[in-house]
Amino acid sequence: MQPIRTLLATAAVAAGTLGATAALAQTTLRYAVGFPTGAAPESARVYAEAVRKYTDNTVNLKVYDLSLLNLAEMSSGLGKGIADIGYVLTPYSPAEYPHVNMASELSMLLALQDKPGDKAGMAYAGAMADFIFNQCTECNTDFARQGQVYTGTGGSSPYMLLCTKPIRTADDLKGARLRAGGAAWARWARQMGATPASLPGNEIFEAMKQKVVECSIQSAPELSGLNLKEVTTDITASLPGGVFTGSTTNMNQEVWQKLNESQRKGMLHAGAVMGAQVTWRYYTYAKRDVEQAVAKGARMNQADPALLKASRTAIEADVTGIGASYTKQHNVKRADALIAAMRPLVDKWTKLVEPVNSAEALADLYWNEVFSKVDVKAHGMAR
Numbered sequence: 299m300q301p302i303r304t305l306l307a308t309a310a311v312a313a314g315t316l317g318a319t320a321a322l323a324q325t326t327l328r329y330a331v332g333f334p335t336g337a338a339p340e341s342a343r344v345y346a347e348a349v350r351k352y353t354d355n356t357v358n359l360k361v362y363d364l365s366l367l368n369l370a371e372m373s374s375g376l377g378k379g380i381a382d383i384g385y386v387l388t389p390y391s392p393a394e395y396p397h398v399n400m401a402s403e404l405s406m407l408l409a410l411q412d413k414p415g416d417k418a419g420m421a422y423a424g425a426m427a428d429f430i431f432n433q434c435t436e437c438n439t440d441f442a443r444q445g446q447v448y449t450g451t452g453g454s455s456p457y458m459l460l461c462t463k464p465i466r467t468a469d470d471l472k473g474a475r476l477r478a479g480g481a482a483w484a485r486w487a488r489q490m491g492a493t494p495a496s497l498p499g500n501e502i503f504e505a506m507k508q509k510v511v512e513c514s515i516q517s518a519p520e521l522s523g524l525n526l527k528e529v530t531t532d533i534t535a536s537l538p539g540g541v542f543t544g545s546t547t548n549m550n551q552e553v554w555q556k557l558n559e560s561q562r563k564g565m566l567h568a569g570a571v572m573g574a575q576v577t578w579r580y581y582t583y584a585k586r587d588v589e590q591a592v593a594k595g596a597r598m599n600q601a602d603p604a605l606l607k608a609s610r611t612a613i614e615a616d617v618t619g620i621g622a623s624y625t626k627q628h629n630v631k632r633a634d635a636l637i638a639a640m641r642p643l644v645d646k647w648t649k650l651v652e653p654v655n656s657a658e659a660l661a662d663l664y665w666n667e668v669f670s671k672v673d674v675k676a677h678g679m680a681r
Contacts, residue, residue, distance in 0.1 A: 450569030452576030489528025
């Protein structure tokens with residue numbers, strides 16, 4: 299009888315294990331996106347499909363557009379488990395994500411290249427993922443302190459001057475009031491003799507219309523997203539440069555750790571897809587919206603060589619000071635080493651994205667170069 303009892307006991311344990319595995323294998327996660335429209339929510343649908351595909355249909359997403367957490371609530375809400383996955387804008391929480399935000403501000407390095415090009419966002423999103431996964435343990439510690447695990451980054455199209463007057467020379471910039479949506483662009487404005495202004499996105503249209511500001515430093519898709527094409531008469535595309543990469547697709551850490559290794563690998567593969575989709579949409583929307591603005595009568599202005607030189611000098615000086623600023627304000631310990639690590643990544647990824655001609659090709663590039671090499675046994679598993 300003993301062997302029979304042993305077999306029955308073994309079968310019972312196996313059945314229990316199978317049940318636990320099945321419960322883990324089929325799960326639906328809540329994905330919060332704090333945007334009503336635009337690249338992020340549109341890309342979220344493709345991301346949800348990629349999650350199902352790369353987890354072998356074991357993980358499904360329910361996407362919440364602006365209905366579960368807004369942008370300001372996203373970081374804390376994700377850490378508390380209100381959502382399982384969230385589209386986190388790290389600049390909204392400067393004290394919580396100092397290392398990621400410092401790296402994001404370094405996107406102005408793109409403007410120091412001979413030909414930064416309109417694929418700058420693709421390059422910097424790749425560089426950021428490479429940096430966070432492979433160079434910046436502190437970045438992942440910052441996320442872990444918020445109860446989150448990093449799974450990918452999106453990048454905007456290059457930032458440019460959308461104006462109500464021509465900007466071609468250094469004299470044109472002197473004294474101009476520029477709406478700046480980030481610290482790096484505000485510092486650039488001051489260094490160029492202009493006056494930066496901080497305004498929420500929904501106030502930029504009226505501020506330009508009433509000439510409260512003469513330009514907005516924005517990525518081109520805001521010509522349609524904020525309806526700025528109705529008030530923009532002049533565009534200087536070569537200034538100031540840089541992109542926005544402070545948007546991360548993060549998972550609640552407890553949820554991440556409950557997934558098996560295959561599922562975590564699948565979530566990273568889907569994270570590469572999400573980053574590529576957001577970034578590619580910014581790239582295509584930028585082309586579309588500039589063309590539409592020009593069709594409505596906006597002028598494309600070229601910055602003269604002296605202005606470009608002055609801009610690069612200002613950017614290089616700013617990059618030199620970023621480390622000291624973050625050390626003083628946010629106690630970043632290895633600022634200079636982290637900045638030094640980012641510089642070659644910008645060059646590397648600028649070259650890597652040159653042949654990219656689709657969102658799918660970009661996702662494959664991100665996956666093959668970075669995401670596929672992440673050790674899912676360790677990433678996000680520290681408690």
